[in-house]
Every structure is written in structure tokens, then in C-alpha cells.
Amino acid sequence: MTKQRTGKAGKPTKANRPAVPDSGGSIAAVPNPFVGLRPEDLASTAHQIGTQCVQEPALLLEQQTQLAHDLLRVIAGTASAPPARDRRFADREWHDNPLFRMPLQGYLAWRDAAAGFVSRSVMDARSKERAQFFTSLVFDALAPTNMLLGNPAALRETFESGGLSLLSGMTNLLTDALTNQGMPSQVDKGAFRVGKDLASTQGAVVFRNDVLELIQYTPVTAKVHARPQLIVPPQVNKFYVFDLASGKSIVEYLVGQEFQVFMVSWRNPTAAQREWNLDTYVAALIEAIHAIRDITGSDDVNLHGACAGAMTMAALMGYCASRGEKLVNAATLMVSVFSLDEQSQLGLFATPEAVTTARQSSQARGVLDGEELGRVFAWMRPNDLVWNYWVNNYLLGKAPPAFDVLYWNNDTTRLPAGFHCQLLDILSDNLLATPGALAVMGEPIDLSKVACDKFVLAGMTDHITPWQGVLRSARAFGGQTEFVLSSSGHIQSLINPPGNAKAKFFVNGDDTTDPQAWLDGAEATSDSWWNHWSQWLKQRSGPKRKAPSAPGNARHAPCGEAPGRYVMEA
Structure with missing residues (x-):
């Protein structure tokens, strides 16, 4: 066990201590699971973004100009490299193969343009946070990793399995549609037994x-x-x-x-x-x-x-x-x-x-x-708790993992109305x-x-x-x-x-x-x-x-x- 204390008065230096996450960041800007996430609230947020586009034409034009510049850099091959810390794009094909790298860079340019417009708009702080959450939901869903032709790992699996991975993926999709209310299964529910593998302390x-x-x-x-x-x-x-x-x-x-x-x-x-x-x-x-x-x-x-x-x-x-x-x-x-x-x-x-x-x-x-609560929790971190399993279960055709924490998380309970x-x-x-x-x-x-x-x-x-x-x-x-x-x-x-x-x-x-x-x-x-x-x-x-x-x-x-x-x- 080691301790870190540097700088005057026993305070850690800025190099050693993290900053407080910004209130508009993805960690903080989330819905309340006890309230839920209503479609009409998302629709209202989308309408508010559209209204800002009409009311702020100069800002919209400026952001479109920046987007055009970024897309030209993608075509010219001078755009920034894909983010190395994003686990969705860890496959080397995203970095080495222009057939994957350029669509990814274009996607990132569109995502950054939307986020930039929201952050620079005149909406109040609360409305901005809702808009940021909405745009992140949309662009997380549109990520090329979520599509067969845009995912190099899924394409490799398709060819190496002779198409059997697609058949397994369709089977998983149908099973989830019938038994998991259309959400990708996060865990192999047959992998654990309560009282044997979990909750087993005497x-x-x-x-x-x-x-x-x-x-x-x-x-x-x-x-x-x-x-x-x-x-x-x-x-x-x-x-x-x-x-x-x-x-x-x-x-x-x-x-x-x-x-x-x-x-x-x-x-x-x-x-x-x-x-x-x-x-x-x-x-x-x-x-x-x-x-x-x-x-x-x-x-x-x-x-x-x-x-x-x-x-x-x-x-x-x-x-x-x-x-x-x-x-x-x-x-x-x-x-x-x-x-x-x-x-x-x-x-x-x-x-x-x-x-x-x-x-x-x-x-x-x-x-x-409890299942309703679980869906809201999942959409609070969609890349980790939704799209990750969309890719694993449907595009790669693999079974959900056996993970004790996710098994517990899916073993839901109810709250009485009172x-x-x-x-x-x-x-x-x-x-x-x-x-x-x-x-x-x-x-x-x-x-x-x-x-x-x-x-x-x-x-x-x-x-x-x-x-x-x-x-x-x-x-x-x-x-x-x-x-x-x-x-x-x-x-x-x-x-x-x-x-x-x-x-x-x-x-x-x-x-x-x-x-x-x-x-x-x-x-x-x-x-x-x-x-x-x-x-x-x-x-x-x-x-x-x-x-x-x-x-x-x-x-x-x-x-x-x-x-x-x-x-x-x-």
C-alpha cells in the first residue's frame, strides 16, 4: 500500500490528482433511473436542438464550415487519428486500413460538429446537458462499429466462420426479442447459481x-x-x-x-x-x-x-x-x-x-x-451496456459472457409503489x-x-x-x-x-x-x-x-x- 502526497501543505500536485469531471460531461449528465427516460422528453430535446438551428443561423453556418473543413481533411488523409482510448475502435484496421479509417474519421467529425453546436448554443445549462445526452445517444447508436459492414472484427468473423456467425447472431437477436424485451443480453444467465457460485458464504x-x-x-x-x-x-x-x-x-x-x-x-x-x-x-x-x-x-x-x-x-x-x-x-x-x-x-x-x-x-x-430500472441504467452507459453486447451477440454471433456482476445486475427486483x-x-x-x-x-x-x-x-x-x-x-x-x-x-x-x-x-x-x-x-x-x-x-x-x-x-x-x-x- 503506497501513499501519494506531494506539493506544499501536503497537497498532491496537479500532475498527480484528477480534476473534478465537468458537469456537462458524460459521467454526470445522465437521467434519473427512478423517473425513467420518456420518449417525449427525448423528442422535446430534439425539437429544442432544431429550434436552436433556426434561431442561431450564424452559429450553425460556422459549425457547418468547420465540419466541411474536417471532412476535407478526412478525404485528404490529414485528419486526426482515431481515438486510441476508445475500446470500440481498438482493432488495428481502424487505424491502418483507409476503408475503415476514413468512415470512422467522418463519423467523428459529424459527432464533434453536433457536440460543438450544442455546447456553443445559447440554451441554458440544463437544456444543454439534456441536448448533450441526446446527441450522445444518437451518435453512439450510429457508430460504424454497430454495423456489420463497418465493423472489421465482425466481417472477419463472418468470413472465418463461413457465415455461421451471422446465423448465430440472428438466433441471438430473435431470442432477445422474445425473452429480453429487445435488449441485447448482457450475461449468460445459466452460468451461475445463487447459493452455489454466488451468495455462497456460509x-x-x-x-x-x-x-x-x-x-x-x-x-x-x-x-x-x-x-x-x-x-x-x-x-x-x-x-x-x-x-x-x-x-x-x-x-x-x-x-x-x-x-x-x-x-x-x-x-x-x-x-x-x-x-x-x-x-x-x-x-x-x-x-x-x-x-x-x-x-x-x-x-x-x-x-x-x-x-x-x-x-x-x-x-x-x-x-x-x-x-x-x-x-x-x-x-x-x-x-x-x-x-x-x-x-x-x-x-x-x-x-x-x-x-x-x-x-x-x-x-x-x-x-x-426491476427490469424497467435495468433498461434505464443500461441507457445511462449505452456503449458499455447496450452496443457492446449488440456487437458481441449479433454481429459476432457470440454468446453473452459469464460475468458475476452482470448476473447480479440482471437478477432484478421490484420496488413497491409506496x-x-x-x-x-x-x-x-x-x-x-x-x-x-x-x-x-x-x-x-x-x-x-x-x-x-x-x-x-x-x-x-x-x-x-x-x-x-x-x-x-x-x-x-x-x-x-x-x-x-x-x-x-x-x-x-x-x-x-x-x-x-x-x-x-x-x-x-x-x-x-x-x-x-x-x-x-x-x-x-x-x-x-x-x-x-x-x-x-x-x-x-x-x-x-x-x-x-x-x-x-x-x-x-x-x-x-x-x-x-x-x-x-x-
């Missing part, structure tokens, strides 16, 4: 109510820290993102570090549970915590959660602070934001009309379907971080009254919960908060086991809310943040004692082996 279900199952994991060390750890996963996915294959499992890592580990496994709701809301989930969590206290003899627990699970934790801690109850000793909140303010960029298409439509849709059906609508209100109006604006089980909450120690994790390249928004959300709490910035994205920041040479994280004891100021003063460490987190936890987990010989106790006898029953429900 343990037992020691408590179950209508909302959750509580899993207690089997210790692997002779002694354990007295204070237990409870992991709260997001309700929009199944819990085993924290217990993937061996070597990637946070649960496996924590039990190896002498912690007592418990896990919440949320029930996958149907329309029959349409009324479940934040109060439902918080009340169920409190029941689980009381079960843990009874099993372990500890007065309180350390909570850890991600995304919507961390929001639920925050609501629970606000409720406890309001009532003067100490159920939580310390908390870890990972990749979670509390609002859709303009700076966080998560609310790019979260217009009042879109929010109303999303609310009415889930109320009519009783749930927000909770979904409440999330829309919380995120749109910043209710969770505004003192007294949100009541939990009848108690108005104020996060500034939450005084327990907190560890807050964000991901530098996170496109779902941008780290700048996570930093601002963290400042809503009282007490001591350690903010840690991983160099990875949303899921990659969570699944970050030690030993990855590319892993890096940043820390800074300053409590500033300015992201660039925070990063300017941050210290970079070349390692996974897990080890840093483990040391933080050990200081807050009490003395060691003999590990329990069996799960549960007389009042909470095991009612099944891990991973339990709820995670298996479709």
Missing part, C-alpha cells in the same frame, strides 16, 4: 418477517469483535452484490477480519405489497437490529449500506436521533445521494411532468419493475437532508442530530450517484464523518478487494462541501479502500471475544441456511 437465516430475512454468517476466526455488523443492501437489487464469488465478497472479507456479520435480504415485493413505504422498511430494520442485539448481547450495531439501502439507514438513524434511542454505534454509507439537485446531475430528465408520470405508472401497477413514490419526493425535494422535512414513523427527522461516526464512500467515475453529490449529502450529518473517494465507478467501488494494482482511493480530513477544494487537498493511496475501512471499523467494534459456536439463540433459532428464501423469489 451462514443461516436467524430472523424473518414479511419484509426481510436476517442472515448471520458463520465466523471463520476463533475470536470476533463484540459489536456486530449489519449490512443493508439497496431495495432495488438483491443483497449478494455484497457476497459475490469468493475473492470479491465483502462478507467473506469482513468475517476474515474477525467481525460478526449479519445481512438483510429484502423480500421482492409484488403488487400485493404496493403500500410498503420507507416506514415499512425502517420498522423492519429495527426488528432485525433488536434480533441481533438479542443474539449477540450487544447494545447496538454498526450499520453498512449502499445506494437506497444507505438512504434507508439514514432515515433509521434520524428516527433514532429524534427519539433519543441508540441502536447504531457507527455507520458506513456507500455511493448514496439524498437529492436530485442540479449539481448532482441525477435529475437530468426529472422534470415535474416526468416525475408525475413515473408516480402514476407505479401506482397503477403497484410496483416499479416506496417508489416516496423516493421520488425525497430525491426531488431533498427531504432527507432538510431538517424536519421528512417524518419517519411519525417522527420528524434531522440528520444533523445523527452524531455517531460515519464512513462515507463515493466513486470518482460513478455515473449513477456522482461523488460530488455524495459529498454534499454526507455533510447533512452531524458528528464525525470520514469521506473516502474510490477511483472506480458505482459497483466497482463496492467490489474492490485488496490486491488490485489499479485500485486507488483518496482521503481528506477537511469538512468542505466544495468537491474541487476537497480533491485538491486529498491524499491518494494506491490500494483498495477495504483495508482502510477495516481499520476504521475495528476501532468502533469493541473488544474481541470467543466466536459463537452456532448461529442464532433460543429465541431466534435458525430457520434455513444462507442465502435464504427471499433471494430466490422471482
Whole structure:
């Protein structure tokens, strides 16, 4: 583990620290998955771009002149080389063969012209970001790599297979049209079994109510820290993102570090549970915590959660602070934001009309379907999560890969309408971080009254919960908060086991809310943040004692082996 700290006052030099991504960049400018992406919003954005073309003829002419100049350079062979860092164009044919290089350079010229016009237009900042997202969607779809005749790798595969790759591709296309709602399959769904290949850490279900199952994991060390750890996963996915294959499992890592580990496994709701809301989930969590206290003899627990699970934790801690109850000793909140303010960029298409439509849709059906959420997430990163598999499955005729993270991502759950609508209100109006604006089980909450120690994790390249928004959300709490910035994205920041040479994280004891100021003063460490987190936890987990010989106790006898029953429900 190596640390980087250079320059005066312990600040890293500009050569060693990354800049905060621009608010109009592809990382930040994304739609809100809880609202969705409506065709009418995209059509409205396209119309707005067209209106700008009419209203700004001088700018349009200037951009067309630049485009003509760039296209002439393509014809003359003096255009810039294709971007080396774009994985879509890694094949040497894009660089060496003019039959591929020139169409690619022409495509890039058109793409840059459209982006240049949008960035130089007089649209307001929010409209520009929507327009940039729209144009990126269009040009990502029109990339020559997505077409058989424009993709050298696909053409080679066609000739080498005698056309069989095309037949396989058509079969894959038909299968996805019938079984995957027309989206390219991201993963081989037959490659993994939950409880065998994934979520395989040994343990037992020691408590179950209508909302959750509580899993207690089997210790692997002779002694354990007295204070237990409870992991709260997001309700929009199944819990085993924290217990993937061996070597990637946070649960496996924590039990190896002498912690007592418990896990919440949320029930996958149907329309029959349409009324479940934040109060439902918080009340169920409190029941689980009381079960843990009874099993372990500890007065309180350390909570850890991600995304919507961390929001639920925050609501629970606000409720406890309001009532003067100490159920939580310390908390870890990972990749979670509390609002859709303009700076966080998560609310790019979260217009009042879109929010109303999303609310009415889930109320009519009783749930927000997980597959619908998954499609929105995919279109937030179309090159990685859509067109990459379009090429692999259809043009190359290959089977989707066997990848544990993508298997988990496709093992979707539903959100009850009550909770979904409440999330829309919380995120749109910043209710969770505004003192007294949100009541939990009848108690108005104020996060500034939450005084327990907190560890807050964000991901530098996170496109779902941008780290700048996570930093601002963290400042809503009282007490001591350690903010840690991983160099990875949303899921990659969570699944970050030690030993990855590319892993890096940043820390800074300053409590500033300015992201660039925070990063300017941050210290970079070349390692996974897990080890840093483990040391933080050990200081807050009490003395060691003999590990329990069996799960549960007389009042909470095991009612099944891990991973339990709820995670298996479709």
C-alpha cells in the first residue's frame, strides 16, 4: 500500500490528482433511473436542438464550415487519428486500413460538429446537458462499429466462420426479442447459481418477517469483535452484490477480519405489497437490529449500506436521533445521494411532468419493475451496456459472457409503489437532508442530530450517484464523518478487494462541501479502500471475544441456511 502526497501543505500536485469531471460531461449528465427516460422528453430535446438551428443561423453556418473543413481533411488523409482510448475502435484496421479509417474519421467529425453546436448554443445549462445526452445517444447508436459492414472484427468473423456467425447472431437477436424485451443480453444467465457460485458464504437465516430475512454468517476466526455488523443492501437489487464469488465478497472479507456479520435480504415485493413505504422498511430494520442485539448481547450495531439501502439507514438513524434511542454505534454509507439537485446531475430528465408520470405508472401497477430500472441504467452507459453486447451477440454471433456482476445486475427486483413514490419526493425535494422535512414513523427527522461516526464512500467515475453529490449529502450529518473517494465507478467501488494494482482511493480530513477544494487537498493511496475501512471499523467494534459456536439463540433459532428464501423469489 503506497501513499501519494506531494506539493506544499501536503497537497498532491496537479500532475498527480484528477480534476473534478465537468458537469456537462458524460459521467454526470445522465437521467434519473427512478423517473425513467420518456420518449417525449427525448423528442422535446430534439425539437429544442432544431429550434436552436433556426434561431442561431450564424452559429450553425460556422459549425457547418468547420465540419466541411474536417471532412476535407478526412478525404485528404490529414485528419486526426482515431481515438486510441476508445475500446470500440481498438482493432488495428481502424487505424491502418483507409476503408475503415476514413468512415470512422467522418463519423467523428459529424459527432464533434453536433457536440460543438450544442455546447456553443445559447440554451441554458440544463437544456444543454439534456441536448448533450441526446446527441450522445444518437451518435453512439450510429457508430460504424454497430454495423456489420463497418465493423472489421465482425466481417472477419463472418468470413472465418463461413457465415455461421451471422446465423448465430440472428438466433441471438430473435431470442432477445422474445425473452429480453429487445435488449441485447448482457450475461449468460445459466452460468451461475445463487447459493452455489454466488451468495455462497456460509451462514443461516436467524430472523424473518414479511419484509426481510436476517442472515448471520458463520465466523471463520476463533475470536470476533463484540459489536456486530449489519449490512443493508439497496431495495432495488438483491443483497449478494455484497457476497459475490469468493475473492470479491465483502462478507467473506469482513468475517476474515474477525467481525460478526449479519445481512438483510429484502423480500421482492409484488403488487400485493404496493403500500410498503420507507416506514415499512425502517420498522423492519429495527426488528432485525433488536434480533441481533438479542443474539449477540450487544447494545447496538454498526450499520453498512449502499445506494437506497444507505438512504434507508439514514432515515433509521434520524428516527433514532429524534427519539433519543441508540441502536447504531457507527455507520458506513456507500455511493448514496439524498437529492436530485442540479449539481448532482441525477435529475437530468426529472422534470415535474416526468416525475408525475413515473408516480402514476407505479401506482397503477403497484410496483416499479426491476427490469424497467435495468433498461434505464443500461441507457445511462449505452456503449458499455447496450452496443457492446449488440456487437458481441449479433454481429459476432457470440454468446453473452459469464460475468458475476452482470448476473447480479440482471437478477432484478421490484420496488413497491409506496416506496417508489416516496423516493421520488425525497430525491426531488431533498427531504432527507432538510431538517424536519421528512417524518419517519411519525417522527420528524434531522440528520444533523445523527452524531455517531460515519464512513462515507463515493466513486470518482460513478455515473449513477456522482461523488460530488455524495459529498454534499454526507455533510447533512452531524458528528464525525470520514469521506473516502474510490477511483472506480458505482459497483466497482463496492467490489474492490485488496490486491488490485489499479485500485486507488483518496482521503481528506477537511469538512468542505466544495468537491474541487476537497480533491485538491486529498491524499491518494494506491490500494483498495477495504483495508482502510477495516481499520476504521475495528476501532468502533469493541473488544474481541470467543466466536459463537452456532448461529442464532433460543429465541431466534435458525430457520434455513444462507442465502435464504427471499433471494430466490422471482
